[in-house]
Amino acid sequence: MSAAARGAGRERTRFGHTELPEEQERALRRAVRLAWLTIGFLLTAVVLLFLVMGSSQAMKAAWAEDLLSFIPPFAFLVALRLTRKPPSPNHPYGHHRSVGVGHLVAGTSLVIMGTFLVWDSATGLLKQEHPPIGLMEVAGHQVWSGWLMIGALAYTLVPPVLLGRAKMPLAEQLHDRVLYADADMNKADWMTAAGGIVGILGVGLGLWWADAAAALFISGSILRDGVGNVRTAVTALMDARASTVDGSEVHPLVGRVDERLRALPWVQEAGSRVRDEGHVFHVEAFVVPVAGIPPELTQLREARQAVCDLDWKVQDVVVAPTEGLPRDLLPGLPEPDDTTDVADRRRARGRREPLAEGQRRRLTPTRAVRPGRGGDRHRTMDGQGRTGRSTGTGRRWWEGPVTARVVVVGGGYGGCAVAQALDDVADVVLVEPRDGFVHTVGALRAAVDPTWEDRVFRPYDTLLRRGHVLHDWVRSVSPGVVLLSTTQRLEADFVVLATGTSYAFPAKTGDLTRVGAVAALARMRDDLARCDSVLVEGGGPVGLELAGELAHAFEDLRVVVVEEAPEVLPGEEVEPGLRASVVRQLTDLGVELVTGSPLVAPPPYEVGRYGPFVAETAAGVQVDAQMWFRCHGARPLTDYLDDDLVALRRCDRTLRVTRHLSLVGEDRLFAVGDITDMPEDKRATVAQVHAAVVTQNIRDLLAGHAPTAAHRPARRRMVLALGPGAGAAQVEQPDGSVVLLGAAETVRLKEDDVLRTDLVSGAGPLVAAVPGQARRTAPSGQARQAGQPTSPSA
Amino acid sequence: MSTAKAVVARRALPVVVLGALVLPVAGCGLVPEQFPADPKGTLTRVEGGFLRVGVSPHPPWTELPDGADADPLEPTGLEADLVAGFAEEVGAEVVWEAGTEEQLLGDLEAGKLDLVVGGFTARTPWVSHAAVTRPYTTVPAETGEDEPHVMLTPMGENAFLVALERYLLDQEVGG
Numbered sequence: 001m002s003a004a005a006r007g008a009g010r011e012r013t014r015f016g017h018t019e020l021p022e023e024q025e026r027a028l029r030r031a032v033r034l035a036w037l038t039i040g041f042l043l044t045a046v047v048l049l050f051l052v053m054g055s056s057q058a059m060k061a062a063w064a065e066d067l068l069s070f071i072p073p074f075a076f077l078v079a080l081r082l083t084r085k086p087p088s089p090n091h092p093y094g095h096h097r098s099v100g101v102g103h104l105v106a107g108t109s110l111v112i113m114g115t116f117l118v119w120d121s122a123t124g125l126l127k128q129e130h131p132p133i134g135l136m137e138v139a140g141h142q143v144w145s146g147w148l149m150i151g152a153l154a155y156t157l158v159p160p161v162l163l164g165r166a167k168m169p170l171a172e173q174l175h176d177r178v179l180y181a182d183a184d185m186n187k188a189d190w191m192t193a194a195g196g197i198v199g200i201l202g203v204g205l206g207l208w209w210a211d212a213a214a215a216l217f218i219s220g221s222i223l224r225d226g227v228g229n230v231r232t233a234v235t236a237l238m239d240a241r242a243s244t245v246d247g248s249e250v251h252p253l254v255g256r257v258d259e260r261l262r263a264l265p266w267v268q269e270a271g272s273r274v275r276d277e278g279h280v281f282h283v284e285a286f287v288v289p290v291a292g293i294p295p296e297l298t299q300l301r302e303a304r305q306a307v308c309d310l311d312w313k314v315q316d317v318v319v320a321p322t323e324g325l326p327r328d329l330l331p332g333l334p335e336p337d338d339t340t341d342v343a344d345r346r347r348a349r350g351r352r353e354p355l356a357e358g359q360r361r362r363l364t365p366t367r368a369v370r371p372g373r374g375g376d377r378h379r380t381m382d383g384q385g386r387t388g389r390s391t392g393t394g395r396r397w398w399e400g401p402v403t404a405r406v407v408v409v410g411g412g413y414g415g416c417a418v419a420q421a422l423d424d425v426a427d428v429v430l431v432e433p434r435d436g437f438v439h440t441v442g443a444l445r446a447a448v449d450p451t452w453e454d455r456v457f458r459p460y461d462t463l464l465r466r467g468h469v470l471h472d473w474v475r476s477v478s479p480g481v482v483l484l485s486t487t488q489r490l491e492a493d494f495v496v497l498a499t500g501t502s503y504a505f506p507a508k509t510g511d512l513t514r515v516g517a518v519a520a521l522a523r524m525r526d527d528l529a530r531c532d533s534v535l536v537e538g539g540g541p542v543g544l545e546l547a548g549e550l551a552h553a554f555e556d557l558r559v560v561v562v563e564e565a566p567e568v569l570p571g572e573e574v575e576p577g578l579r580a581s582v583v584r585q586l587t588d589l590g591v592e593l594v595t596g597s598p599l600v601a602p603p604p605y606e607v608g609r610y611g612p613f614v615a616e617t618a619a620g621v622q623v624d625a626q627m628w629f630r631c632h633g634a635r636p637l638t639d640y641l642d643d644d645l646v647a648l649r650r651c652d653r654t655l656r657v658t659r660h661l662s663l664v665g666e667d668r669l670f671a672v673g674d675i676t677d678m679p680e681d682k683r684a685t686v687a688q689v690h691a692a693v694v695t696q697n698i699r700d701l702l703a704g705h706a707p708t709a710a711h712r713p714a715r716r717r718m719v720l721a722l723g724p725g726a727g728a729a730q731v732e733q734p735d736g737s738v739v740l741l742g743a744a745e746t747v748r749l750k751e752d753d754v755l756r757t758d759l760v761s762g763a764g765p766l767v768a769a770v771p772g773q774a775r776r777t778a779p780s781g782q783a784r785q786a787g788q789p790t791s792p793s794a
Numbered sequence: 795m796s797t798a799k800a801v802v803a804r805r806a807l808p809v810v811v812l813g814a815l816v817l818p819v820a821g822c823g824l825v826p827e828q829f830p831a832d833p834k835g836t837l838t839r840v841e842g843g844f845l846r847v848g849v850s851p852h853p854p855w856t857e858l859p860d861g862a863d864a865d866p867l868e869p870t871g872l873e874a875d876l877v878a879g880f881a882e883e884v885g886a887e888v889v890w891e892a893g894t895e896e897q898l899l900g901d902l903e904a905g906k907l908d909l910v911v912g913g914f915t916a917r918t919p920w921v922s923h924a925a926v927t928r929p930y931t932t933v934p935a936e937t938g939e940d941e942p943h944v945m946l947t948p949m950g951e952n953a954f955l956v957a958l959e960r961y962l963l964d965q966e967v968g969g
Contacts, residue, residue: 055925130833130950132925135959142963144830144956206831208950 015083015279016094018315027173032080034170035073035179038163038186042069045156052148056131057124057215058199059149061117065192065222066156068113072182075102079178083279093316099278103178103233110226117219125212131203146200153193153200160189172245175279175313177236180245181229188225192218242276251276253311257283260306261319265471266290266299271325271333274314283307283317286325290468291429293488295321403427404493404702407482409474409640411437411460413684414672415498417691419464422698428467429490431474431482436460436514446521448528448553453521457514474499478642479669494698497655497663497671498687499637520608527610527627532558535615535625537599538632539563539570541720544582546631551589552723559591560623562615564598573716574730577740581728582720585743589722594621603628636675645669650677659710660697661690668701670694680713685753689714719749830952836908837884837954845886845908847877848898852913855943862892873911873945876930880961899923902948909958910946918944925949930962 013020013028020028049063082098085091136145164186171180195214202210232247242251254274261270264287272285285307289295295303303319327333404426408419411432419430437458446452460469473485477497482490528534534550536543539561551559561568569579583593597619605611607629615623636653648656648663654677656664661676663669672694673687680686690711697707715732722728727746731739741749828837849869851858856871858864867890881888891898891907899920901907914920916929929942945962947955 130925130948132947132949132955133830133952134925134955135928135963137928137963142960144952146830146952203950203952204830206828206833206953208833 013084014086016085016087016096016316018280018312021312024173024312027170028080031167031170031174031176031179032077034163034167035076035182038073038160038182039070041159041163042066042073045152046070048152048155052136052145052152054133054145054149056133056149056200056203056211057121057129058196058211058218059153061121061215061218061222062153062156062192062196064113064117065189065218068110068222069160069182069185069189071106071109072178072185075106076176076178076182078102079278093277093282094280096277096280097237099176099178100233100237103181103229104237106178106181107226107229107231107233110222111230112226114219114221114223114226118216118223121212121215121219125209125216128208129212130208131211133200133203144204146204149200150197153196157190157193157197160186164189175245175276177232177245177247177278181225181232184246185225188221191221236276236278239275242274242281251281253281253314256310257285257307257314260310261285261287261303264299264303264306266293266295267303268468269325271330273330277316279313280316281314283314284329285317285319286322286330287319288324289321291470291490292323293470293484293490296486405429405491406494406496406698407431407490407492408496408498409477409482410498410500410637410673411469412498412500412673412687414500414687414691415496416463417688418496418498418670418672418694418698419467421691421695423464423467425699425702426494428464429492430460430464430467430469431472431484431490432460432469433471433473434513435471437463438517445549448525448549450522450525453518457517459514474640476642477640477669478644479666494668494670494701496694496698497638497669497675498673498691499640499675500687501634501636501674524608527608528554528557530610531626532556533623533625534559535603535623535628536561537602537628537630539565539568539593539595540632541569541718542634543629543631544568544586545721546629547586547591548589548720548722548726551586551591552726558625559589560625561586561591561593562597562599562617562623563593563595566596568593568595574718575738575740578718578720578728578730581740581742582722585722585726585728589726594623597621602630638675652677659712660707661694661711662697662707667707670697678711678713681716681718683714683717683753686714719746719753721746721750828953830956832951832953834905834948834951836948836951837957840884840886840908840954842885843887844889845877845881845884846889846891846906848891848893848901848907848910848912849874850893850895850898850910850912855913856911858892866890867892873913873943876945876962876965877909877911879965880958883961884957895920899946902946905948908948908951908954914944914946916942916944918946920946923949925951925955927955927962928959930965 013025045066046063049059049066053059053063079098079102082095085095087094133144133146133149135142136148137143138148164183167179167183167186171177171183195217199211199214202214235247242254243249244251251274254272257272257274258270261267261272266289267287268290269288270285272283274281274283285303287295287303300319300321304317307317307319308315325333406419406422406426406428408415408428408430411419411430411434415430415432416437419428422428437460439456439458446456463469470484472488474482475485476483477495480492480495482492482495484490528550531554534557536547536550536559540563543561543563547559547561550557563570567579568583586593594617597617600616600618603611603613603615603625605613605628608627610626612624612626613628615625615628617623636655638649638653638655641649641655645663645666648665650656653675655671655675657671657676657678658664661670661672663671672690676690678686678690693709693711696709700707700709715734716738717729717731719729720727725747726743727750728743729741729746729749731741731749733739832838849856849858849867851862851869852871854871855873856869857874858867858869860868869890869892877888891901893901895910895912898907898910898912902910902924910924914926915935916926918926920926924946925948926944926946929944932940932942935941945958947958
């Protein structure tokens with residue numbers, strides 16, 4: 001038994017630094033046993049054939065073949081011994097190639113011997129040599145030697161076939177070509193013996209040519225084996241793409257490596273070179289990160305690990321992030337290319353890519369973003385980007401115009417609308433830490449009604465056709481440059497800010513993932529069921545809507561609203577009639593309103609979590625409750641603005657915008673939604689109107705002329721839903737007068753808002769998602785929830 | 795594994811073809827009078843006919859007491875006796891022809907002789923021109939080494955070869 005087999009028991013066998021899995025280790029032990037068994041058998045066969053060989057050509061060929069059959073098992077054993085050596089400074093890749101060398105040696109010897117034997121038999125045939133086969137004395141009996149030869153050949157008929165069949169699956173498991181060649185030859189060995197027997201019988205029948213013909217046949221098969229083996233061995237040594245062990249097709253792992261890498265969230269495209277070192281593969285993988293953002297070292301390590309986890313054969317893996325797949329290193333990528341500019345190359349590929357099987361899935365992202373191309377940006381700034389007039393980058397006129405890059409910060413109503421509207425004319429990147437769009441209109445309803453969850457949380461995956469959504473925080477924004485949470489940097493021709501407002505749970509959930517947000521809501525519903533009394537801090541629209549929802553959903557629940565102003569819905573723009581109607585409806589629902597004084601201190605528990613407390617207002621009113629919600633103090637999220645732009649931020653944190661909705665003095669930096677300082681209500685519908693304006697203006701700039709769209713503050717409107725079926729609204733008419741609406745109209749308006757603002761998947765699926773309840777619940781009058789979470793203090 | 799099967803099938807093809815060629819022939823000769831048989835039918839021709847023997851003088855194995863030109867040529871010696879015995883067994887009349895080894899082997903290859911004797915040993919250099927019989931005796935040479943003695947028959951005439959070998963091995967020669 002070899003060292004390989006003995007060593008296996010103590011610790012995991014290794015090929016170089018690759019540790020063999022259990023299954024392969026077993027296969028290896030068996031293969032070693034079979035190799036020795038083969039050698040043992042061949043020894044007996046060679047001796048036997050030699051003794052009876054006489055002067056038959058066929059016997060000579062059969063004997064030579066058996067002699068040659070020693071080489072593959074020996075090559076296998078020797079290669080195995082070498083392969084197990086760990087990589088060393090002199091052999092940094094390990095010694096896996098020893099398999100290839102062994103394979104080549106075996107193949108070459110077969111070729112040489114085969115050629116010689118073919119020559120020998122053919123000349124014998126041509127010269128009409130008649131083989132003499134006489135008598136032999138065996139144990140005192142006179143026997144024609146032919147019979148002895150046939151007997152010896154018959155002995156070699158069966159065992160090689162059995163050995164070959166046993167080795168074949170092991171060769172596949174171990175991915176060992178030498179073993180495969182050996183098994184293949186063994187399996188075909190019976191034909192040598194059979195051919196020899198036929199030849200001898202022919203001679204016995206007086207056909208002198210039968211012997212030479214059989215010899216020719218045998219030596220021909222040796223030669224063919226040799227040629228086949230040499231070809232495979234040379235191909236492998238020439239670093240051909242890794243193929244299956246029989247060399248018939250591309251190894252499936254090659255495709256799986258690329259697939260695995262592409263499946264990583266930060267990878268936009270991946271391509272790899274995989275070569276067969278013998279047993280194991282060596283992988284050089286190139287990955288193009290999404291939006292050209294360099295990956296973290298940990299991400300690279302994880303990518304490498306992900307590939308290594310695919311199979312024991314891929315352990316030697318290098319993952320290199322690149323700007324684009326290197327065409328010269330990855331031949332066979334669709335579309336050969338003669339341009340020198342990397343970005344042009346990438347764009348060119350994007351055009352052709354649909355033709356390439358397997359890469360189609362990644363087509364869209366490849367075109368999305370070209371980071372670090374300042375030149376591009378300036379060109380588009382001149383309004384010439386789309387004309388393709390610039391020749392500085394070697395771009396050809398037929399390659400079409402360069403598309404501009406737009407970075408949208410924030411994936412709320414306004415951000416999504418802008419991103420979607422520009423998706424077809426620009427490379428759009430939407431930066432948003434959440435994993436899905438939160439349909440805030442209706443979020444409060446979801447807080448008490450689980451069937452609304454699907455309507456409120458939407459994944460981003462269908463939002464953009466070409467662009468990407470990056471799940472990340474924005475650290476800093478300055479014109480043309482957006483810095484992300486880590487060291488990543490996005491350059492852009494246009495930046496659109498749409499970060500909206502912060503708001504306390506539950507109007508806006510704190511969790512970044514849909515799963516987390518849904519879980520938080522579910523937990524809150526459970527906690528609510530245990531509460532006798534709930535405190536809502538803030539008597540603005542959001543606080544009152546939440547109070548209405550709670551009072552409606554939990555009949556026995558005592559709901560107390562604390563507002564520091566003398567009355568709820570403070571503010572001159574609120575019609576007294578609306579206020580009176582709301583107060584009356586809430587009182588009917590049993591909601592208590594404590595006005596005129598703020599809480600001395602916020603309750604000691606997290607909002608939306610169970611915890612009994614007694615809160616006191618400055619006026620001395622005490623409220624017993626087990627849960628509280630903060631419904632005031634929402635503020636625009638604009639902290640990320642670069643220091644140079646700080647003058648554009650008002651003290652209420654909104655941003656100064658022009659009527660084109662660009663930041664004052666910044667032509668290419670826009671803002672939409674709640675963070676603008678437009679004197680209007682903060683609503684989802686308004687954000688969408690903003691989005692339309694910004695979209696038009698960016699299109700104008702792309703086309704090379706001045707922005708045309710201007711925003712006029714929307715007419716004021718306040719829609720308050722107080723649970724399903726109740727509420728009130730005030731709507732400003734075109735002439736400036738204000739109309740008050742009752743519960744029924746409010747319900748209709750609310751429905752309208754929910755549908756109009758659900759931009760991610762449109763109205764149809766939204767209603768269909770809750771078929772039975774759509775009609776009943778949707779109208780319920782969440783009304784103002786829409787864009788409104790921010791407006792309580794208005 | 796289907797590809798492997800296909801490979802086997804492809805490789806098996808020549809065997810099948812060869813078998814198809816050989817089997818009918820084997821069928822015709824299913825009851826062969828001789829096995830192994832002679833491609834040129836030497837044994838059949840010799841039986842009841844003439845056994846043409848080339849002889850090269852090599853005492854004590856073969857001697858030509860009357861010289862190579864005598865007529866009729868009557869060689870003597872150990873091997874001459876063995877040949878005579880064999881001819882008797884197969885019912886043949888021996889026709890002797892004397893000559894140098896080269897002449898005789900040329901005639902043997904050309905089919906003009908059936909057997910060549912002349913004290914050949916198993917180490918004879920003529921082995922590629924003639925079928926060498928089993929050694930019918932082994933005697934020590936002058937050098938002291940054992941020298942197995944053989945006769946030469948035409949290449950591939952295996953029935954004749956086997957018949958001769960059987961006869962020779964049955965004889966108690968030398969010793």
